[in-house]
Amino acid sequence: xxxxRALLLHLAVIAALFAMQYVLxxxxxxxxxxxxxxxxxxxxxxILFGYTGLLSLGHALFFAAGMYGAGMTMxxxxxxxxxxxxxxxxxxxxxxxxxxxxxLRTTGVAFMIVTLMFAQAGYLTILxxxxxxxxxxxxxxxxATRNILGFDLSNDDVRFVAAWxxxxxxxxxxxxxxxxxxxxxxxxxxxxxxxTRMLGFDPFPYKLSAVALSGAYAGAAGAxxxxxxxxxxxxxxxxxxxxxxxxxxxxxxxxxVLGPLVGAxxxxxxxxxxxxxxxxxxxxxxxxxxxxxxxARKGVLGSLRRRTDGWLP
Amino acid sequence: MTLLxxxxxxxxxxxxxxxxxEAFDLPAGEIRAVIGPNGxxxxxxxxxxxxxxxxxxxxxxxxxxxxxxxxAHERVARGIAYTFQITSIYPNLSLxxxxxxxAQRRASLNGTADAAARAAEALERVGLTDRAQEMAxxxxxxxQRLLEVAMGLALSxxxxxxxxxxxxxxxGEIETFxxxxxxxxxxxxxxxxxxxxxxxMALAERIxxxxxxxxxxxxxxxxxxxxxxxxxxxxxx
Ligand SMILES: Nc1ncnc2c1ncn2[C@@H]1O[C@H](COP(=O)(O)OP(=O)(O)O)[C@@H](O)[C@H]1O
Ligand SMILES: [Mg+2]
Numbered sequence: 001x002x003x004x005r006a007l008l009l010h011l012a013v014i015a016a017l018f019a020m021q022y023v024l025x026x027x028x029x030x031x032x033x034x035x036x037x038x039x040x041x042x043x044x045x046x047i048l049f050g051y052t053g054l055l056s057l058g059h060a061l062f063f064a065a066g067m068y069g070a071g072m073t074m075x076x077x078x079x080x081x082x083x084x085x086x087x088x089x090x091x092x093x094x095x096x097x098x099x100x101x102x103x104l105r106t107t108g109v110a111f112m113i114v115t116l117m118f119a120q121a122g123y124l125t126i127l128x129x130x131x132x133x134x135x136x137x138x139x140x141x142x143x144a145t146r147n148i149l150g151f152d153l154s155n156d157d158v159r160f161v162a163a164w165x166x167x168x169x170x171x172x173x174x175x176x177x178x179x180x181x182x183x184x185x186x187x188x189x190x191x192x193x194x195x196t197r198m199l200g201f202d203p204f205p206y207k208l209s210a211v212a213l214s215g216a217y218a219g220a221a222g223a224x225x226x227x228x229x230x231x232x233x234x235x236x237x238x239x240x241x242x243x244x245x246x247x248x249x250x251x252x253x254x255x256x257v258l259g260p261l262v263g264a265x266x267x268x269x270x271x272x273x274x275x276x277x278x279x280x281x282x283x284x285x286x287x288x289x290x291x292x293x294x295x296a297r298k299g300v301l302g303s304l305r306r307r308t309d310g311w312l313p
Numbered sequence: 314m315t316l317l318x319x320x321x322x323x324x325x326x327x328x329x330x331x332x333x334x335e336a337f338d339l340p341a342g343e344i345r346a347v348i349g350p351n352g353x354x355x356x357x358x359x360x361x362x363x364x365x366x367x368x369x370x371x372x373x374x375x376x377x378x379x380x381x382x383x384x385a386h387e388r389v390a391r392g393i394a395y396t397f398q399i400t401s402i403y404p405n406l407s408l409x410x411x412x413x414x415x416a417q418r419r420a421s422l423n424g425t426a427d428a429a430a431r432a433a434e435a436l437e438r439v440g441l442t443d444r445a446q447e448m449a450x451x452x453x454x455x456x457q458r459l460l461e462v463a464m465g466l467a468l469s470x471x472x473x474x475x476x477x478x479x480x481x482x483x484x485g486e487i488e489t490f491x492x493x494x495x496x497x498x499x500x501x502x503x504x505x506x507x508x509x510x511x512x513x514m515a516l517a518e519r520i521x522x523x524x525x526x527x528x529x530x531x532x533x534x535x536x537x538x539x540x541x542x543x544x545x546x547x548x549x550x
Binding site for chain 1: 363385395397401403405406413415422
């Protein structure tokens with residue numbers, strides 16, 4: 001049997017990321033933990049945007065749903081972190097499923113606007129119920145409760161491994177999904193929806209699954225963020241967190257499983273260094289995107305893929 | 314046995330009545346050609362049959378079931394396949410991946426695991442096996458047309474609707490195509506919209522002539538050739 005090149009590559013990336021904790025100084029290790037959580041978010045977003053061709057501007061809401069799903073069950077119900085984490089995922093997935101069912105009545109720009117409006121409504125709702133949500137200034141999850149099976153998630157090394165684990169599972173699931181029968185149908189819908197319908201596929205359940213799955217990723221990332229970094233707040237439901245996964249995917253390569261990781265690393269450090277130079281650091285991100293669109297429209301890995309006969313999934 | 318029938322089928326686009334067919338019956342096993350001048354409503358008519366467009370009024374029955382309200386994908390599941398007049402393939406996928414999708418759909422509908430064999434057979438039948446791994450979008454126009462047909466074949470339809478399949482094919486390719494459709498018709502009913510009259514005469518058992526959205530005449534090739542209405546409306550006589 002031919003070795004599964006794509007699987008080997010992804011496993012190698014996962015192994016290399018794990019090894020980073022022994023190589024990187026503490027500061028960058030902390031950064032990488034944060035990047036891996038955000039890359040998990042974007043990996044799910046890529047299934048929706050990159051593979052299915054649906055551009056959502058509302059995924060911050062699902063990130064926040066994961067965050068609040070975990071944070072609120074811990075704060076008000078005293079759930080242990082081990083139960084709060086899946087609670088966050090379930091909350092985000094259900095919300096994504098409901099919003100998806102409504103938003104998918106539209107396509108194209110209308111879909112972007114509808115998802116954006118839902119997310120803004122969610123953001124304002126969190127602020128409206130400030131008494132419970134502490135939306136405006138956020139709340140901190142008590143450090144003592146942030147542990148799973150005896151591992152203290154606020155410890156730098158544990159935090160890194162936890163972020164790595166979540167990202168790795170997310171990456172391998174994404175790889176399996178895009179190479180599955182369902183993944184092929186998602187790509188077919190992206191490439192030519194009417195054709196796909198006339199081949200006997202009902203696009204709606206596939207698109208809805210893609211929204212819900214990307215919502216689950218957003219929820220897992222949001223819940224992980226709450227548990228690993230201890231903060232929960234409305235700002236994570238703001239438009240910035242809807243744009244971020246889109247940027248990561250665009251820069252790394254739409255429709256490439258590893259794209260969001262590359263995009264997240266590049267943009268994270270781009271902002272990091274730009275911040276040192278100027279307060280208008282977002283201009284730097286804007287310039288980077290313009291350059292990208294001019295010179296590498298398919299993103300870093302998307303451009304690379306064309307030289308690999310397309311075997312990179 | 315009648316495989317498909319339509320009654321009082323109407324499609325309006327704003328003020329334009331693009332289709333107004335009182336009665337249309339297609340017996341199982343037949344090769345039927347639909348001819349008519351550009352804008353006669355042929356594409357719109359078959360789009361109503363396959364569910365790409367909803368009718369303004371009227372009914373469509375397939376195998377004695379009313380399918381008028383069924384969405385397109387469910388009609389495909391029942392055995393109606395449509396190939397587009399304007400080539401509609403997946404340009405960024407390989408030829409094999411293009412036929413793999415309908416092959417998978419049929420396999421899962423049948424509950425069998427023969428998708429790969431189906432896909433390979435569909436490419437084989439249109440003579441594109443050698444190019445299976447190439448991108449669809451870079452193929453010559455004629456090959457894209459054949460791929461379009463192969464995607465229909467991979468669905469193993471009971472009714473194959475072909476919308477001007479020979480448009481843009483070279484002489485030699487048309488010969489092969491005629492042989493292919495004869496072969497397909499062994500176990501499927503074929504509804505063929507066609508401009509090339511030699512293809513129509515070579516294949517069709519009966520011909521339906523459309524003009525201004527209505528059925529102007531229907532009959533055997535000989536009857537249609539002899540029909541003076543058709544001569545004036547279509548054959549430019
Ligand atoms: N989507 C549409 N919207 C408005 N008018 C249409 C549409 N599709 C077709 N038509 C009109 O309906 C008539 C029939 O078109 P069509 O079915 O494509 O004819 P044919 O296939 O016989 O050339 C034409 O006048 C065409 O302009
Ligand atoms: Mg037409």
